[in-house]
Amino acid sequence: MRNAPDGLRHALLERLMHYYHFLSDVTEAGLGETVTSGQVAELMHTDDTLVRKDLAAIGVRGLPNVGFKCAEVVSAIRDALGFDHPYRAVLIGVGRLGSAIASYRGFSSYGLEICGLFDKDPVKVGLVGGGLVVLPVQRLALVVAQHHASMAIICVPAEDAQEVADLAVSAGIKAIWNFAATDLVLPDDVFVRHEHISVGLAVLSYHLNQAARGNG
Amino acid sequence: MRNAPDGLRHALLERLMHYYHFLSDVTEAGLGETVTSGQVAELMHTDDTLVRKDLAAIGVRGLPNVGFKCAEVVSAIRDALGFDHPYRAVLIGVGRLGSAIASYRGFSSYGLEICGLFDKDPVKVGLVGGGLVVLPVQRLALVVAQHHASMAIICVPAEDAQEVADLAVSAGIKAIWNFAATDLVLPDDVFVRHEHISVGLAVLSYHLNQAARGNG
DNA sequence: TAGATTGTTAATCGATTAACAATC
DNA sequence: TAGATTGTTAATCGATTAACAATC
Structure with missing residues (x-):
């Protein structure tokens, strides 16, 4: 189980997402085709040099006296983070949180497609959520293989999480998004x-x- | 809007929570009264010196040749993070995610009590979630004052989040836990x-x- | 005592910030 | 051109790791 991604560090990924949302908004709102590193920095309460360094790290070059083209930055971030290379996930545990996640419409723009819902509770099996039918966990391996799913989203109670994670791994899953309140050994x-x-x-x-305490 | 807490840095808070969960488990499972920094470090894939530094930062001292008393570390972390000084929050937006959060039973052990649920949708008003009745947002200020709530948990759609945040701030809220997919200006x-x-x-x-790409 | 583990100082490493020439 | 903004090198800062004496 590796927690620290190589290559781009976690803090950088987080900042890139922040730039991405800000610039998507700017672009959609038609507020201009370019931004300066100073404008982005001000909004994020950070330094303009850091913004330029971050953008340089993903290969974006700005224009002196102008700034950066929003559309160019947005697509460079999508490329760096791989949003245009879609992947599939199975979601396990269709409780309140699981069904909230299953019904979230925004995943596809980040490249994630949920291809199967699973629950061990027979009462939940057969329900429909987010356009998918809930299946029994016994069918997990089959669906993973059929759809070439690479990720499992785990939304089961903490006490079931390790078991479900093991099951997902044995089905060939390579990444786990764990919403259960427990550590997993993998x-x-x-x-x-x-x-x-x-x-x-x-x-x-x-x-x-x-x-x-008066230090805030 | 300040994003970086002074005093204990964010990465340290995150590690402290990790120690906390691990040591709570050890204590509950009766797996021993002490741990060494090396044991904790191995589990977290980090360095034992870092563990000792972190614990020193919150005033815990270990015993040479023995390690750290689990119970002592757990209570020092609770103290450092303020879990034993309860505070109250209102939750705004009782959709799927909002009601999942409202029904989560684990908050009280971290000092958080949800004292009011709100929604602008008349259909949702009057519903019961997590032992509370959903109220119209117009009554937010009243409830915040009555319960001395200091936090607002925002679970409304992105497009309503800023408005709701402004309302919460004008009601006297000092902290916002934002689950809406949008930045807030505050x-x-x-x-x-x-x-x-x-x-x-x-x-x-x-x-x-x-x-x-073969770099993983 | 010998061995294990701590606490702490010093060294390293990486990330952020400052400075400034290059560019449009 | 003058002014604004970039890209990049150097300086700073803080966090992590290594080393090791102190302690039980």
Whole structure:
């Protein structure tokens, strides 16, 4: 299980996503065809040099006295992050969170297509969510093979997560998006992104307490 | 709007949460009263010196030749992050994601209590979720004042998020947990944690592409 | 005591920021 | 041209890692 991506570091990926959203908005709103690194930096509360360095890292060059072409930056980010090379995922655990994720319409623009929903609860099997029918987990391996799915989105309760992850890995899954509140132990060649809500909670709790203590 | 907490840096907070979960598990499972920095480091794929530095930063001292007392570390982390100083939040937007969050039972152990659910849709008003009745957004300010709520959890569609955030701020909210897929522009004294799902997507997409290109 | 593990100082590493010539 | 903005080199800063004496 590798947590740190090689190549582009995590902090850079996060900043790239931020640029991406900002520039997509600018472009859609027709607010101009170019931006300067200073404009982007101001919005992100960071340094203009950092913005130029980040963009240079993904091969975008700006124009002196003008700035960067929004459309060019957007497509360079899509290319660097691979959004135009679609991949498929199975989603396991169609509870509240699982069905919220299954019904999210925005994934396709990032290259993700959900090709199967699974649950071990017979009551949930057969329900329809996001245009897909919920299947029993026993059929996971088949669907993964049929659709060449490379990712599993795990939305089961914490106590079932490891079992489900093992099942996904044995079906050939190479990346796991883990929404269960537990760590997973997995082979080194399986990439895991752990989306634990408590990290956000910790940051907020810490901040509110700092503020209450007069250091905020 | 300040994104970087002073004092403990974000990466440190994240590692502390990881230690916390690991050590809570160890304690609950009765797997021993102490751990060494090396054991923790191995599990987190990091360096033992870093673990000791992190724990020193929150005032925990270990015992040479023994390690750290799990219970002591856990309570030091709770103290550093403020989990034992409860605070209240209102949740706005009771769609799929909002109701999944409203029904999550684990918040109280991190000090968070949800004291009100709100929605602008009259159809949703009156529904019950997580033991609370959904109220119209017009009553937000009243509930915030009554319960001394300091946080707003925003789960409305992106296009409504700024409006709802402004409303929360004018009601006296000091921190926002933003699940809407959009940036918010807010006063400097309001702390924002943006929980954008696309960051996780970007990391996964990038990784899968690197793997496909043979660099993974 | 010998061995294991800590706490801390020093060294390294990488990321961010500053400075500034090059360019349009 | 003058002014604005880039790209890049050098300087700074902070975080991580290595080394090792102190401790149980």
